[in-house]
Amino acid sequence: MEATNETKDYRFQPDQIDWNSLSSLGIDKGRLEKLDVLDNLLKGYKTNELVPLTLKLGNAIVRMDARLSLQQNDEGKIVMAMHGIRKEPNLNFSFFGHEFTDEDKENLRRSGNMGRVVELYNQKSGEYIPSVISIDSKTKELVAFRADxxxxxxxxxxxxxxxxxxxxxxxxxxxxxxxxxxxxxxxxxxxxxxxxxxxxxxxxxxxxxxxxxxxxxxxxxxxxxxxxxxxxxxxxxxNKNESTPKTKKVSRPKAVKM
Known part of the structure; x- marks a missing residue:
């Protein structure tokens, strides 16, 4: 599909998404547009708000709220990732090879940011990547972002x-x-x-x-x-989700997927 002024800044395109498979979650293009979250998804970001989902697992139906994001799987297909709500982040286990110190845990629980750059192991590439770590304030999920x-x-x-x-x-x-x-x-x-x-x-x-x-x-x-x-x-x-002013507009890569 040829890029237009509206789509050239997108990381993903709507026709790359398997909408039929998402229907089992109660997700369709029209609903995402109505919730005003589709644009962020196509740009490679997580939805700013939690999205109500209905999962059908055999005879069971599970309802949950989650932030959504589009990701490319190992086969090159675009899939929808669900970032469900956690009671609290699990800081007692290794995170991509990093063991949290007591100070790391205190900083993350207080401010939501660990406060330093650490080496995180990428299993796909086998390399260690300098990264910062924060907590998603809505889901309590740990999120890493490359320092470079x-x-x-x-x-x-x-x-x-x-x-x-x-x-x-x-x-x-x-x-x-x-x-x-x-x-x-x-x-x-x-x-x-x-x-x-x-x-x-x-x-x-x-x-x-x-x-x-x-x-x-x-x-x-x-x-x-x-x-x-x-x-x-x-x-x-x-404006907690807006960046500070007078920053040059740059193309923001998505958070590290390891």
């Missing part, structure tokens, strides 16, 4: 980053920034960090922030550091 695919903007909310700050973010670590400006022109401070699931730099507020953790320890716990304005917090909740 990470993109850091020149500026975040009006604060221009120097080379040292960029390097901190590229190493997966959190970075505290002061003097950022919200959409309504209000100044605010916050930690920022790369999230492997979202594939961009996100803001860390409240208990997710290491600044908050340190303040609680220094003050005996129970006290909150006001690192952001009310407007900034509202903005972050509303």
């Amino acid at each position: 695919w990470m993109k850091v903007p020149e500026e975040i909310k009006g604060v221009k980053l120097n080379e040292e700050q960029k390097q901190i973010l590229l190493e997966g670590k959190p970075l505290y920034l002061e003097g950022m400006i919200s959409k309504k022109g209000e100044p605010f401070n916050a930690e920022v960090q790369f999230n492997a699931d979202k594939r961009f730099i996100e803001f860390l507020f409240g208990e997710r922030s290491t600044v908050q953790k340190k303040a609680n320890a220094d003050l005996g716990g129970g006290m909150e550091v006001k690192t952001e304005t009310k407007e900034a917090k509202k903005m972050t909740r509303k």
